Amino acid sequence: MSARIPPLADLGKWQAVIAAAAGRCQCRGACGKSHAKDGDRCGREHGGYQQHHGGGTVRLLAAPADPANLLLPPHRAVALPKQALAAWCPTCHDAALAAARKAVRAAAPAAPDALFDL
Structure with missing residues (x-):
């Protein structure tokens, strides 16, 4: 657990979310990947190492579970x-x-371009 570095804001909520997820990303395909190799759930763990996308240590985020709410x-x-x-x-x-x-x-419906409306 020493590799786990929490965020700067709302530590209690972040810790509760990460604990409920057992320290593992909870994506089940909303990112566009099937995660089939990891049992249909992303295999990245907080504090772990990621080989792709620049490498480095994985730092999990606590964000809306519903992908539509990510736009909030x-x-x-x-x-x-x-x-x-x-x-x-x-x-x-x-x-x-x-x-x-x-x-x-x-x-979203395509808005007409008011500049060229006749």
Whole structure:
């Protein structure tokens, strides 16, 4: 446990989320990967080493469990109860956030360009 370095803000909530996740990323495919090699759940653990994506030590994030809620502004995301949060490795978090943004853009109707309306 000495390799686990907590974040600077709201330590209690972060610790509860990471403990509930057993120190492992809880992504089950929201990032676009199947994680089939790891039992359908991301295998990255807090304080562990990641070989890809720049290497280095994995630092898990406590962020909304529902990928749609990843788009919440930070002041609303931190107000969520710990039951609505999940542990995310940065790689899965960034990919799930990008997928959520893409889904919102795809669902939004194309606004007409007012400059060229006749």
